[in-house]
Amino acid sequence: MTKEIEKAGITIVQMANLVTIAHSVGANRVVPTVAIPYPLGDPNLSEEEQYQLRKHRVGIALKALATNIEEPTIFEV
C-alpha cells in the first residue's frame, strides 16, 4: 500500500515494527514502532508516558516527510 501511495506522488512514511521488511519491500521512508500489537504505545508505561512516546515517534515521521532522501531510509527514533 505504501508503494502504491508513493507511486501516486504522495510523500509517505511507513511506521512499522518490522523495519527491515518494510524497507526491503519498497517503503522509502520508514520509522520504527514499538511492537506489532501496540506500534505507538507501551503497556509498561503510564498513559501520559505512552502519549509522549507516541508524540515523539509521530514527530520523527513528520520529520521524515519533510526530509529529502537519496535512498530508502530508516529514520532512527
Place this chain on the structure above:
Amino acid sequence: MKRAIHYLNQFFGQIGGEEKADHEPEIREGVVGPGILLNNLLAPEVEVTHTVICGDNFFGSHKEEAIERILNDLKDKPFDLFIAGPAFMAGRYGVACGAICEAVQEQFGVPAVTSMHEENPGKELYYKSIYIFPGGNSAVAMRKDMAAIASFAKKLATGQPLGPAREEGYIPRGIRHEAFIDPPRLGADRAVEMLLKKLKGEPYQTEMPMPKGDRPAIAPAVKVEEAKLAIVTSGGIVPKGNPDRIQSASATKWGKYDISNLDRLNAGEWETIHAGFDPTFANQNPNVIVPLDALRAYERENKIGQLHPYYYCTVGTGTTQAEASRMGREIAQELLEAQVSAAILVST
C-alpha cells in the same frame, strides 16, 4: 559427442547490416561468424552442427512466423543444446534470442542459453524461462561473453551438477531448488553462523534471497506545516462493530472513517479487527495504531497544515500482494482527489 545449434541475426550471420534486417530465417550446416569461436570453446565435448540465421526486423515484425519456421527447420535435426547470440546491447537481437531460446526449449526440451547486456529488453522478458548470461554492451565483449556461454553449455551438455545462478553466473531465474551442502551441515548451525556474522558486521550470504520488488521513485520532501496529511493503517482499527465488514485476515476490503470532529479515538468506540496479533492493547487505546491524539497536537502547534478528515484502514495479515496493491491504488486515488500531499501509514 553432443550437438549444439547456434542462432545468429543477419549481422553476425554475415548476411549484412541494417539493410538486410528483413532476412528470412534460414538454417545452414556448420558454423558461421562467432560460431567458429563457440565451436572452438565447446570442443571436444560438443560440436556446433548447424546455424540458424534470421534478420532482426523479420523476427521482430513476424515473430510467430519466424519462430514457427525455425522450429520447423529444427524438427529433423538431433541436438542437445540451443545457443543464441550473444546479443550485447542490441535490443531487437536480444529479444529474438530470448524468444527463440524459449520456444526451442519448450518445443524440444533441450536447454537454451544466451547472453546479453542486463539492460537489453530481452533480459527482462526472458530471464525467468531461459539461461541468460549478463554480457557486455558491444561485440568488443564477444570473446568474454561467448566463453561464459560455452563453459556453462558444456556443463549442461555433459550433465555436470549445476550450482545456483550466483555460482554459474547466469541471471537468476527466480527458481528455488532444494540443495544439499557437502559436507552436510545442519540448517540451525548455518543460521546461527549467519546471525553471528551479521551481528559482527561481517559479510554473509543469505540462503533465501527475496525477490526485489519494484521500488517506487522516492517522493520529494513536503512542507508538513502546509501539507494536508492523511493517516492510513493496515492495523484493522474500525468503528466498533466493523460496519464495512473488513475481513480480519486476507482482507480484500478497506474502509474510510470520518475523524474530522475527533481529538482521539476512544476505547469502546473504536476497535481492531486484525486477527494477526493480540488486540487487547489496541482496543484499550486505539491511538496506539491510529495516532490521532498526537497528530491533533501537532496540528494545534501548526506543525501540520491540516489533517485529512478521514483515515483509511484495512487488515494486513495474510493479505496478498496483489490485493494490497489494488487497495493501495484505490486509497491513493482518493487521497489525490482530496489533494492530500503527505501520508503516514502505520503497519502492525
